[in-house]
Amino acid sequence: KRNVLIIGAGGVAQVVAHKCAQNNDVLGDLHIASRTLSKCEAIIQTVHEKAAMKVPGPFHAYTLDATNIEAVKTLIRQTGAQIVINVGSPFVNMTVLDACIDAGAAYIDTAIHEDPTKICETPPWYGNYEWKKREACKAAGVTAVLGVGFDPGVVNAFARYAVDACMDEVHSIDIVDINAGNHGKYFSTNFDPEINFREFTGTVYSWQKGAWQENKMFEVMREDDLPVVGKQKSYMSGHDEVHSLSNRYPNADVRFWMGFGDHYINVFTVLQNLGLLSEQPVTTAEGLEVVPLKLVKAVLPDPSSLAPNYTGKTCIGDFVKGTKDGQPVEVFVYNISDHKDAYNEVGSQGISYTAGVPPVAAAMLIAEGTWDVGHMANVEDLDARPFLGLLNKIGLPTRIKDAAGDRALDL
Ligand code: NDP
Known part of the structure; x- marks a missing residue:
């Protein structure tokens, strides 16, 4: 084709x-x-x-x-x-x-x-x-x-690879998405704020013990010491791939974790508590009808404008646990990307x-x-x-970290 x-x-x-x-x-x-x-x-x-x-x-x-x-x-x-x-x-x-x-x-x-x-x-x-x-x-x-x-997408392939190559039985898949970059703005989302906020305003769904579990956003936190980006906190969030992966591996716990800095959480919480992330229109005293979320989008930086000054790296990967020949195994399959490299190559920030x-x-x-x-x-x-x-050849190399060490995944 x-x-x-x-x-x-x-x-x-x-x-x-x-x-x-x-x-x-x-x-x-x-x-x-x-x-x-x-x-x-x-x-x-x-x-x-x-x-x-x-x-x-x-x-x-x-x-x-x-x-x-x-x-x-x-x-x-x-x-x-x-x-x-x-x-x-x-x-x-x-x-x-x-x-x-x-x-x-x-x-x-x-x-x-x-x-x-x-x-x-x-x-x-x-x-x-x-x-x-x-x-x-x-x-x-x-x-x-x-x-x-990438997530969904590459992380699904990371899970499939880890299960096929490293284990007989899979027990858990934890996808961790960390953006350790800095765009230098007071506050910005990395892509369309409307889409971005929608991901975090509702109930957090995860697949655990063979069923959907519900939590609130920022309720469940983990901290990992990750390659290159170091110690990072992330919070359980809902994400598309939890569904498709749990459909393929129903006996495994499947969770998605998104990294947020304390400053992001503070601003997000204020916006949400004020009702500024609502997609329901409100009418001002002057009779203007405004959708708060659209207004917030209009005043925030255009995510593509972040690219020229974005520095730092992303680390997105899957912690996959299971057993091989009856013995417990754990692997971390991941990618590191650099915002500046992305800008130099294609004029975009690392998330795009x-x-x-x-x-x-x-x-x-x-x-x-x-x-x-x-x-x-x-x-x-x-x-x-x-x-x-x-x-690996076109810009997003995979690495794997397990008991044998941390290395490029040669395929
Ligand atoms: P943008 O908001 O930057 O771009 C969306 C584009 O869609 C705009 O050019 C817009 O056109 C166009 N568009 C919207 N409605 C229509 C329509 N009715 N007809 C034709 N074009 C339309 O989004 P992103 O580039 O950040 O994201 C694109 C997609 O990628 C989204 O679905 C997002 O969820 C997904 N995404 C996936 C990620 C992953 O890792 N899996 C990570 C990041 C994003 P115009 O501006 O001209 O109105």
């Missing part, structure tokens, strides 16, 4: 565009479409400024409302794209997926679908929308790889970089046939080795 249509022109799309260009010998013609044409054009311009195209080839921009299935289908046909990388907002997943199924194009995304009218989605996350299309994908022979960013490289690796594996499975799959359903092996 060849020719890629990227949907969305935000922070993650910028990285996807650069990585697709760097690998257009495999991926073919490139196209990018979003609501705002100028954002697509600006991304293409940065690709040319960095001379990122590996071989000469087209990279075209289009305006698209991705909530309109017919418009998405028409664009897929018009461009001849056989692979669609959806990195638009999570509100457009289902229309883009439906269009891909109808048009026969492979579908890739990096987050679960969300209903914009809900505060946040509750488990079973993939079961609410995407998995309802499993039969349709299979019947059409369409490959759909869901949630292939870690999210944007994996869907391109998935597209390359579909293009080469390795992951072109002809049905819907989450990342842990697919062989992790070619994926992690390719990521």
Whole structure:
């Protein structure tokens, strides 16, 4: 399969565009479409400024409302794209997926679908929308790889690799996401504040003792001494991959932990307690109707503006525990990324970089046939080795730490 249509022109799309260009010998013609044409054009311009195209080839921009299935289908046909990388907002997943199924194009995304009218989605996350299309994908022979960013995405492959390579039985998977970077602003989210806050305003769901457990945000904390970034606190949070991983490994406890500094927690708590994270409109004394969350988004820094001054590193990985030949084993499979390196290479901060490289690796594996499975799959359903092996080469190297030491994972 060849020719890629990227949907969305935000922070993650910028990285996807650069990585697709760097690998257009495999991926073919490139196209990018979003609501705002100028954002697509600006991304293409940065690709040319960095001379990122590996071989000469087209990279075209289009305006698209991705909530309109017919418009998405028409664009897929018009461009001849056989692979669609959806990195638009999570509100457009289902229309883009439906269009891909109808048009026969492979579908890739990096987050679960969300209903914009809900505060946040509750488990079973993939079961609410995407998995309802499993039969349709299979019947059409369409490959759909869901949630292939970093988390979800690479962390699912880390879990699959650890279970396959290191143990007979898995007992727990703890995904720890630490951003030890510094953007120098008083307060900012690393990607769309609306999406970011929605992750942390609701109940925290985890899979423990074979069932969904509920906690409050910032209620359960852990502290780890991690490679490179050192001692870091993280808090149990809900995340898409807890669902798909617990579906594959129902006997294991599956938890997601997100690192937050005390300052972030203070600001977030104040905003939430004041009602400023609400998506319900309020009316001011002057009769103005305002959605508090939209207002907060409007006054916070644009996450992509953080990139030039972002320093420091991210450490995202999976602590996986189980048994091998009756003996307990524990491994930490992880990646370290550097904000400045990401900026120098593709003009983005590290969070967008870690999210944007994996869907391109998935597209390359579909293009080469390795992951072109002809049905819907989450990342842990697919062989992790070619994926992690390719990521080693294109910017996101995997390391593993266990009783034998801390080393690069050679695949
Ligand atoms: P941004 O908000 O920066 O970009 C979203 C893009 O989607 C914008 O260009 C926006 O267009 C476009 N868009 C929104 N609605 C439509 C529509 N109806 N039709 C066409 N285009 C539309 O988001 P990010 O780049 O930060 O994130 C992109 C995706 O990646 C999200 O789904 C996010 O959840 C996911 N993500 C996944 C991660 C992972 O590791 N798995 C980590 C980080 C993000 P415009 O601006 O022109 O209005």
